[in-house]
Every structure is written in structure tokens, then in C-alpha cells.
Amino acid sequence: MGRSCTAERHNGAGVEEDGAHNSRRKERVEEQSLSGKSMGKWTLGIETTAHTLSFGLVDNDGIPYPAASDTLRPDEGGIHPREAADHHKDVASDLFSQVLEKYDLSPSDIGAVAYSQGPGLGPCLRVGAAVARGLATKMGVPLIGVNHCVAHIEIGRQQCGCDDPVLLYVSGGNTQVIARLNGKYRVLGETLDIGIGNMLDKFARNQGIPFPGGPKIEQLANEYLARTPEPSMDGLQLPYAVRGMDLAFSGLLTAAQRLVDNGAPLDAVCWSLQEHAFASCVEVAERAMAHTGKTELLLGGGVACNQRIRTMCEEMSRDRDGESFAPPRMYCIDNGTMIALLGWIELHHRTTELEGSAIDQYLRTDQTPIVWS
Ligand code: AMP
Ligand code: MG
Secondary structure: EEEEEHHHHHOOOOOOOOOOOHHHHHHHHHHHHHHHHHOOEEEEEEEEEOOEEEEEOOOOOOOOEEEEEOOOOOOOEEEEEEHHHHHHHHHHHHHHHHHHOOOOOOOOHHHEEEEEEEOOOOOHHHHHHHHHHHHHHHHHHOEEEEEEHHHHHHHHHHHOOOOOEEEEEEEOEEEEEEEEOEEEEEEEEOOOOOOHHHHHHHHHHOOOOOOHHHHHHHHHHHHHHHOOOOOOOOOOOOOOOOOEEEEEOOHHHHHHHHHHHHHOHHHHHHHHHHHHHHHHHHHHHHHHHHHHHHEEEEEEEEHHHHHHHHHHHHHHHHHHOOEEEOOOOOHOOOOOHHHHHHHHHHEEEEOHHHHHHOOOOOHHHHOEEOOOO
């Protein structure tokens, strides 16, 4: 069984989510923001692990509100960490004002500042930490540095209402299969080379498709399926990315590129690339469910926006009598709201002093003690 968890289910404020219910959601945002003033202090979350700067909020009760975000999209080439950091510095002040305006708040409504302490690109993380320190000091409120990967899990659990899932975390820089065991989110399998999103983006870039390449690859794969009633892997085979419980995507990238160079249609290769890459991730996730005995699967990370990987997860979970969950797309991609939510959860247990607020670009998912339920 599969579930796409809507923003309405848990926060009612999905203004940027999937069109159809937008006007109703906007009304609810207005209702919420009016009552926000009387709801006590809000937690601000600042996300800057890579190309996106994002400010998000949760209210006094930990209810998430959609973030204000700005993503650097290089005209050509990949992300240069220094350029992304400069972008974040340039837009931080305006974006902070924007998120306050969006919910009719003033700085005095903010009761704590959370930020991504790691993992991520050093220069980008440093900008976020500096902005967080500055705001917390100026407003005289607690500061809390949080683990970006754990934030993806907690926003997914909050949005989807699942309890103890295996998380398939598929983003630009990360690909991990994670499960909670003995007070930590343990990494049961992960990429040994590049993240699945980076692989898709690099393949796309080689074809002249700008960043982010994942959505365009999805579109081309769908076009191939629309014009091919009986798709077949003949002539489109690619290496499998599974290495035990781990994954490796660079061979897949090279082989897909070679297919295009040898004359295979681009949309057909996009379809094959998605099928191979996603099936590998789902296979590792399935084994993790089997080994841990868990029955819930939760998708997270930007690649979880893709409908094909969502469907594959649903089918696999259904076959195992389990359930698959996918948060609204605005909470799959990097966003400040998930940082605010994890900050709000952890503030019940700790804060970060200025001396301990340095970033850690190599922070591991399993380094953060999970002391909440
Ligand atoms: P994140 O690093 O979590 O912010 O996610 C960004 C990554 O998600 C980029 O590599 C994008 O190409 C990828 N992405 C976003 N939307 C899709 C999609 N519909 N299909 C595949 N990948 C996607
Ligand atoms: Mg991420």
C-alpha cells in the first residue's frame, strides 16, 4: 500500500504544493498566520547544506509551515561550493524578511533558531551557521544546530504519520537506507560513490539539460513510455548499482552516457536509467525492511519527488504487506521547515552554545542520539 502524504494532513499550509487545493490551502495559511501571533514563540529553521538557502518555521506546537527558499541554478557546470555560499550570503537578508512577511510575524515572534550543522558543503554550511548565530544573538534566543539527514526523516514522519519506518533517503548528495535501532538512526546501506541525484544531474548536464536534471529526466522517461506501448530493456541494459547493502552509481552514469553516444534515443536512456537506479535503491530498502522486521517505508530527499520511485516503493511495500509513505514534494527537497521541526523537537533536550556551533561537513546520520519518540 502507498501513501502520498499531503501537506493538509498535518499542517494545512501547503501553499506551494501540487496546485489543485491551492486556494483552500492559502485560506488556511491566512487563518493560521492570524492565529500565529497568539500561539507563542516560533522556531526558525535555516537550511544551507548545498545549493538551496531556505528559511522555514514551526509554531509553538511544532506545526510546520512551508519555507521561503532560493536555489542557485548555475548556467553551466555543477555547483561550486564558494559560488553557492556567495549566493546564500546575497539573498539571506531578503529571504528572512520574506518568510516573516509570509506569516505576518516579526523577529520578536521567534523563540529559537535552528540551523543545519552538517553534513554538506563547508562554505554553504558556514553561511547558514553564521546567519543563525547572528540572528539568535541579536534576538536573544536559543540556538540549535541539527543534523540535516535526521531532519529529512523527522519531517517525513511528521507529515506522513508513520511511526518507525525504514527511510530511503535519495537526494542530490546523499543516498542512504536508514532505520532507527537502539537510539540512533543507523545507516544500513548507502552510496559508495556519488549521490543518486548528483548522478542524474551529471547525466542531464552532459546532454545539455540544466540543473536540476532529475525532473527533466523524469519527463523524458514519461515521453518515452507514452510513445512506446511495450517498452523493453533490449539494447538499453545498464549495470546494476547494488553492492551488498550499498550502492554505486558512477558506473551507471558512464554506461548511460555510452548508450547515448552510441545512438540510443535520449528519452529511452532516461527511462532505462530511472528503472535501473531506482530498482537498486528499492532492492536495498526491501532488504533493510526484511532484516529489521519493519513494515513502513518512508521516502525522503529531492529524488523522492519522482513519481516512478514513489510507485516502485508502493509496489514493493504492498508485496510485503507493508506501507510506503512519501511526504509532499516541498518537504522532500531541502527546506528550512524540516530544520525548524528538528530544532523544535531537540530543544526539549538541548541547545547549542556558540563555542559548540561550528559546522561539521562530514556529520553522519548515526552520530545524532535520538532521544525523542
Ligand atoms: P536535495 O539534494 O534533496 O535538495 O534534492 C535535489 C536533487 O533532487 C537534485 O539532484 C534533483 O535533480 C533531484 N530531483 C528533484 N526532482 C526530481 C524528480 N522529479 N526526479 C528525479 N530527481 C529529482
Ligand atoms: Mg537533503
